[in-house]
Amino acid sequence: MSLLEQPSIWDPEVDFGTPAVVADASVSVTIDGRQVDVPVGTSVLRAATEAGVTIPKLCATDSLKAFGSCRMCLVEVDGAKGVPASCTTPCADGMVVSTQTETVRELRRNVMELYLSDHPEDCDGCARGNCEIQALAATVGSAEVRYGRPESREQVAHAHPVDESNPYFSFDSSSCIVCSRCVRACSDIQGTFALTVEGRGFDSRISAGGSDFLSSECVSCGACVQACPTSALQERSIVQLGMPTRSVETTCAYCGVGCSFRAEVSGEGQDAQVVRMTPSKNGGANEGHSCVKGRFAYGYASHQDRQLSPMVRDSIDDEWRPVSWDDAIATVAAGFKAIQAEHGVGAIGGISSSRCTNEEVYVVQKMVRAAFGNNNIDTCARVCHSPTGYGLKQTFGTSAGTQDFRSVEQADVILLIGANPTDAHPVFASRMKRRLREGARLIVADPRRIALVRSPHVEASYHLPILPGSNVAFVNAMTHVIVSEGLHDEEFVRERCEDADDYLAFIADPSNSPEAMAGATGVDPDQLREAARLFAHAGNAAIYYGLGVTEHSQGSTMVMGMANLAMVTGNIGRSGVGVNPLRGQNNVQGSCDMGSFPHEFPGYRHVSEAGVRGIYEQLWGKTLDAEPGLRIPNMFDSALAGTFRGLYIQGEDIAQSDPNTQHVEAALRAMDLVVVQDLFLNETARFAHVFLPGTSFLEKDGTFTNAERRINRVRPVFDSKVGMDEWEITCAIGRAMGYDMSYAAASEIMDEIAATTPTFAGVSFARLDEVGSMQWPVFDNDSVGTPIMHIGEFVRGKGRLIETVFVPTTERSTRKFPLILTTGRILSQYNVGAQTRRTANNTWHPEDVLEIHPADAEVRGISTGDLVDLSSRVGSTTLRAQVSERMPAGVVYTTFHHPVTGANVVTTENSDWATNCPEYKVTAVQVGVANARGDEAVAEAREPAETHA
């Protein structure tokens, strides 16, 4: 049996050839005798596919606009001359199409012959089933090639050495048919424009800008690989593992975009392996796109560093001892109970993880409230978007962004502040760039010259390089211009908002003017005024922001300030507008929704509300504490004070991610029992007494909720590698503590969430499996969710305009520490790096570096690559410098992906006044050439402040 006769072992998503069209009107066409109704504007190719008629194609794919170059999808239309390409021919009402006439079959055979004349017979993709050419040749009946065919790849006219520079995929030009799908994917979908077609005729070849892929502008999003109809661009995992045999639809476990993926797998049970992750076209958040993390960096789930057995030790100086689950859980329960017996009910607590599912997080907060008997539950959102929760609840009535991601496609002006989406939220950034290429205007307010300020076919109308710590001054000045010049939406303010008179008087005061605030913001007042006018005059103006807003001493005030700006200009309650937080981790929104804060039950309801408390008391059969518990920073302070002595940490690495590392480590050392549940022995585990192995997203059954409130299913690809699901572990601890909490399946946990949380009332696994995803609120089983919030009325009734007085941070540059450090992320790494550092993503970012302005570098004698000491009033570390014009003078920047450099050794205890979110973005520092040189200096970089006094 030839390869062509082998049955298909793989069932990829249906490719409709051209994108779906949204239109109110439809037309009816008949294709090969089958009638189909499609929206006006739909191509014949797509209509045929929808009707179950397969038309051969090569250059067409439904993620890209029709190109009309391959001449394979030719058809005949009754009453029309010629043989049009079905991909570029729109359906007309009453059209009768024939796709298999002898005329078009002959033309296709001839065209196919030409393709085969330059396609090697030894194409390994064809043999493997990952190249469409051979199968298509069989379909169109090209039995022989009159022009000859290269027997091997070396004989192909445009063959070049295989480019294997990228760790995840290769490019073999000999298999390439130069259909330009990859070029168009890079430009139209990703928006990077890294690829082009070089040469002419038979010498035409795809080029990554004249260099190899790794050295090029390529960001390894995988869009080109996804689009390639041959094996020219191919995942290296396909070569290593072969084609997948099944797929599982699930959700990425990296950033808050929450992309849907098909985990394509071979093997079953414990032998199953992920062959590749491909972005799901039906994913509401990503619609078929991906980034280098979600698409490729999943190998950490099976990394040799995974800890698969529970372990205990009496002291943090002892070696770990593997134990059974029963012994580990008994140790945890006995330890926590002993602490409570000696030091009180409130002496223990838990931290839930934004990397875990809603169901896993829900049971952790339930365990703390019902089994521990207190409200000492907090989550890592404390250190990122807790000000978003506070600010948006105060102003709009609920703690979430107002829009879906698709909304950006209607925006006319985008204010991007404190966010760098091309690095931190790359799939959404591609969506935003597409809108900018269509003509939307962009205002970037950021100290750094981020990529979106100027990149291929995108240029911000204004880049306002605000000084770190001046966000509130900036947003007040923006709103001041709009109100004082009468550009605000008076009707919206009067009808939809409250406290309008007081707020308008406050913001119109000259003390909020751009000129008055220029000393704080560092921004040219004229530029700021022009930007404010642009925002005010937009039909739809939208605000997108990230941790550059929240991680400040006035993070919550700034969120309210942005809400004020949106309300004053009437930019709330429809598509294209809104206040849009770009959440950091995959389930930050969900972990907050699930009651992970010490003052709130699920659904953001305060623990003091007797009616809400009663719901849980009745269901859980326990009297619950009506007082708020400790937040994470408060836990540390209380640990050092001796009143907090036991901590359960689910999937977080607080010893690396939280500020003032010395303080965190001292607090952990002070506790009697620290329990870490994680994939790896992370930095925090150095201070743990019990280690409980966790499960990766490929083993989880549950849901994640992304930044647009979209609840997506997470489905297991493998059985748990550690023998238990994480929610089962948590329940087991609860039971061992004396509180009976059990579920038969994760779906039962969601059922309990839905039964007790009005905004989730219509959510269940069954409904999610049926409709794909839903954006809360989902008030009942008739609803499929709420993409846009606050239409007609705010959740709290009227939107609240709150006076946002600018109060400068107490962290200021001094003669000793004259620079300001701000921290962030880079594209290839994620958060503390526990996942991405265990993948080939280290190729791009093997260590954290300090970006510094040329003038600041020169005066210190620093060149790119030099080791430098970075010191603040709390600590010091050593890392390499990168002189960069992206930085403004006086400001330096680094990431915190690598524990060896430990950027948080230098960040301080300063925090947002309302939520205690750390002020990561403003730390006064000094930088100097390191005395010691060599890698060992980095390895032994971190020192507390005492040694630098």
Place this chain on the structure above:
Amino acid sequence: MKIAAEARMGNDIARQFAHLPPAQAAEVIARHIETFWDPRMRRELEALVAEGDDSLDPLLVDAAGRLAAHASRSEPDALP
């Protein structure tokens, strides 16, 4: 001198409301602390006030005196 965590955090809150009339500011600060602070932190703040800790913002001192007056919270943490 090292400032107690409760004093530092309380002062941060107080600075946000310094633009309000003092009595109103103290009331708002007290309500925020009740809504978000664990009882042991509130007790620590009250102890600092009782000790006469001079690092405390006067508005925070006033707010601490109002904590006991709020036995129940029908509307948690609504700003003025």
